[in-house]
Ligand SMILES: Nc1ncnc2c1ncn2[C@@H]1O[C@H](COP(=O)(O)OP(=O)(O)OP(=O)(O)O)[C@@H](O)[C@H]1O
């Protein structure tokens with residue numbers, strides 16, 4: 144393709160968008176809305192994954208021992224666990240310390256504890272750290288199988304819940320995205336169809352004087368791709384703005400929720416949206432070119 | 439240059455437009471295609487630039503069958519053939535100059551070629567002084583001359599015209615025919631479908647007569663026979 148031919152295609156595409164301003168804006172906006180929602184879900188899932196990862200790598204295992212286990216046996220048990228694979232560190236937390244922690248948590252309401260009448264109902268427990276997050280489950284299960292271990296707790300539940308949320312968010316995102324993308328494709332197709340219609344005389348003459356099929360088609364493809372890309376740019380800009388706003392305003396209020404704040408990572412995700420928008424536009428124009436541009 | 443061999447055409451709706459039509463037009467000829475309304479003149483013209491395909495028979499242009507052309511070869515055929523219609527088919531939002539330049543742009547001619555060639559053909563059709571006029575600012579005859587300029591700007595070897603004078607008065611019609619004759623003298627093969635008896639009779643060119651889809655006469659230096 145010669146540069147002047149490419150320049151010609153671009154000029155024609157821009158002229159067409161200028162002619163059907165209303166439809167062009169509607170189509171680009173639909174693309175923008177679809178991609179905004181897609182992008183929101185993308186960021187949501189990215190963050191949920193990130194949070195899950197952070198939680199998972201921080202999890203400690205608490206192995207509660209039988210209430211009546213002698214302290215000596217407990218210490219021996221701690222050593223036994225420390226010798227296990229994947230275990231980085233084990234600390235025996237005596238029941239007295241456990242009670243103190245409870246006391247701190249209850250604060251003023253220590254009368255609740257007085258009701259216990261001096262008896263400590265808590266068991267000793269082992270606080271276990273693992274060498275790598277993937278080992279949590281294996282270690283927890285091994286420890287749970289030991290004689291004298293009453294119950295094992297670890298972050299499993301939180302992480303599991305989070306993953307099931309991510310799972311649903313994904314499906315929800317996918318569903319709404321497909322629906323919205325379809326309407327975006329549809330609107331782009333209608334817009335391009337209007338252009339084809341407005342230019343049918345021109346197309347006719349181009350055929351008589353020997354323009355190639357692709358010479359005739361390219362401006363229409365470009366028009367659709369422009370519409371898609373414009374919508375994507377709008378979506379990315381507003382997503383980026385919204386996200387930065389949320390991170391800087393909500394982030395500090397929820398210090399215990401780690402968020403992806405690295406703008407490079409965020410931008411990399413959003414770059415996909417530009418591609419998706421262009422693809423949606425290309426698909427829309429392809430449909431119209433195929434159906435209405437009989438060359 | 440143009441060969442129709444036993445060409446028949448039945449339109450998809452069942453209309454029988456042509457039946458077993460054979461003729462040959464040599465390089466540099468000027469041929470009139472006449473016959474009553476519905477005889478199949480436009481169908482013949484449309485088949486020449488492959489707007490329609492025959493139902494049966496063979497069509498050769500420049501010694502090559504145009505029936506089995508690949509899609510990508512059709513533009514090449516059309517670049518070798520100028521087409522002119524009764525209704526001019528100019529783009530109303532472009533000037534005479536731009537309408538002619540458009541035909542060069544779409545075949546990817548260089549800007550310098552366009553700047554050189556368009557004024558040449560404008561002068562040839564006698565419209566240099568109308569270059570910047572839009573179609574609605576031109577008379578019918580002038581519009582048709584712009585259309586002819588557009589048809590020849592890419593130097594086609596063949597020019598086909600379907601009732602080019604159909605909307606014009608007698609004097610303007612003659613200007614158009616003389617222009618076509620001029621183009622023919624420079625070596626372009628020309629086929630003109632027309633109803634205009636006076637012109638055909640006076641010009642004394644070869645005349646192909648169609649009636650009810652059949653070729654009934656092929657006369658050198660012919661006239662139009664008055665039908666009963
Ligand atoms: N696109 C079409 N679909 C169906 N039938 C058609 C089509 N075009 C032409 N016909 C039929 O084919 C026959 C020949 O038509 P054609 O237009 O070639 O005649 P013509 O000689 O050009 O007539 P006129 O002098 O009125 O222009 C007519 O019966 C016409 O009704």
Ligand SMILES: [Mg+2]
Nearest residue numbers: 479480481600
């Ligand atoms: Mg006709």
